[in-house]
Amino acid sequence: MKICFFGVGGVGGYFGALVTKKFGEKHDIFFVARGPHEDTINSQGLTLKKSGGEELINVSPKLCTNNVGDLPICDIIVLLVKAYDLESAIAEIAKISNEETVILPLLNGVDIYEKIRSQLDTGVVFPSCIYVGTHIESPGVIYQKGGSCKISLGKDPMYPEFYPRALLSLLNDSSINFNWENPVQISIWSKYMFIAAFGLVTAAYGKTLGEVLDSPELSELTKSIMNEVEEIAKKLDINLDNDIVETSLSKAKGFPYEAKTSFQRDVELKGEINEGDLFGGTLIRYGKELNVTTPNTEIVYTRLLNK
Numbered sequence: 001m002k003i004c005f006f007g008v009g010g011v012g013g014y015f016g017a018l019v020t021k022k023f024g025e026k027h028d029i030f031f032v033a034r035g036p037h038e039d040t041i042n043s044q045g046l047t048l049k050k051s052g053g054e055e056l057i058n059v060s061p062k063l064c065t066n067n068v069g070d071l072p073i074c075d076i077i078v079l080l081v082k083a084y085d086l087e088s089a090i091a092e093i094a095k096i097s098n099e100e101t102v103i104l105p106l107l108n109g110v111d112i113y114e115k116i117r118s119q120l121d122t123g124v125v126f127p128s129c130i131y132v133g134t135h136i137e138s139p140g141v142i143y144q145k146g147g148s149c150k151i152s153l154g155k156d157p158m159y160p161e162f163y164p165r166a167l168l169s170l171l172n173d174s175s176i177n178f179n180w181e182n183p184v185q186i187s188i189w190s191k192y193m194f195i196a197a198f199g200l201v202t203a204a205y206g207k208t209l210g211e212v213l214d215s216p217e218l219s220e221l222t223k224s225i226m227n228e229v230e231e232i233a234k235k236l237d238i239n240l241d242n243d244i245v246e247t248s249l250s251k252a253k254g255f256p257y258e259a260k261t262s263f264q265r266d267v268e269l270k271g272e273i274n275e276g277d278l279f280g281g282t283l284i285r286y287g288k289e290l291n292v293t294t295p296n297t298e299i300v301y302t303r304l305l306n307k
């Protein structure tokens with residue numbers, strides 16, 4: 001098979017390394033990366049420091065490039081860019097997909113499938129979500145620690161009969177945990193509640209997940225944003241568990257004290273280029289459309305915009 005990891009940053013590098021370690025000889029595996037990261041992968045391979053460096057994995061794909069013109073039509077594309085790069089990435093993956101290509105986008109967000117489908121009518125696209133703490137430590141090097149590392153994915157509403165046997169075998173045989181869930185929207189919204197609330201608060205106040213949990217005020221603020229997400233989900237008939245807010249708060253304990261959210265890292269590193277709209281902007285828009293008040297999201301998002 002021809003398999004492309006489009007975007008081998010934190011999440012893409014983690015999964016790209018695991019699949020290439022197992023299947024680099026058997027399948028043609030391609031990485032799409034850019035800048036110094038691309039150069040280092042080409043000269044020294046991609047290194048994954050798994051579980052905080054307990055396991056070191058170094059892999060070389062068949063090709064690492066920033067130009068999809070170098071790639072064939074692929075059987076499987078795992079899409080791992082930030083939301084602000086999604087539109088341009090979809091335009092690129094359209095060039096390496098046909099109607100049989102299986103596309104797995106692992107971005108955070110509740111409307112990623114719809115965003116992809118508004119631009120791409122080919123391929124089979126599986127809505128999904130993932131809990132994993134991972135980032136680019138230095139060019140060519142990915143550091144992962146924390147999170148269940150389990151993917152939840154469900155059927156493509158456009159092709160409800162299509163069961164992605166090859167993709168699921170690939171994950172299974174690469175020792176990647178996954179749940180095939182239908183409907184998967186409950187997991188996607190539960191993950192969104194977790195990351196929108198913790199992402200906004202960690203980024204706005206410059207605190208790690210552990211520091212937020214330690215602070216009664218910031219924990220309460222995180223919980224209030226989760227309550228707003230819960231109200232929005234109710235209006236959309238997404239049946240989240242009754243104790244979803246409590247379980248989402250406790251999930252943060254599964255990450256190291258010093259763990260930062262990917263959104264917080266972007267805010268620290270790049271200022272204005274970040275996934276703020278995916279979290280704050282989207283929640284405020286949903287609130288207006290559905291008549292749900294979102295005062296806590298607004299306070300934190302405004303603080304971020306004024307940073």
Ligand SMILES: NC(=O)C1=CN([C@@H]2O[C@H](COP(=O)(O)OP(=O)(O)OC[C@H]3O[C@@H](n4cnc5c(N)ncnc54)[C@H](O)[C@@H]3O)[C@@H](O)[C@H]2O)C=CC1
Nearest residue numbers: 007009010011032033034081082085107108132133134262
């Ligand atoms: N990092 C984490 O722990 C988690 C992140 N997520 C979500 O996963 C998604 C990806 O996040 P990360 O892996 O942290 O992002 P990242 O920023 O580490 O990686 C994305 C990579 O894609 C590359 N890229 C984007 N467009 C490209 C193009 N056209 N050509 C070549 N390279 C391109 C970027 O240069 C970057 O290296 C986000 O939606 C994030 O919210 C979800 C769960 C955990």
Ligand SMILES: CC(C)(CO)C(=O)C(=O)O
Nearest residue numbers: 131132133134195261262
């Ligand atoms: C689960 C978590 C918090 C992992 O870091 C995440 O999704 C993110 O940082 O985007």
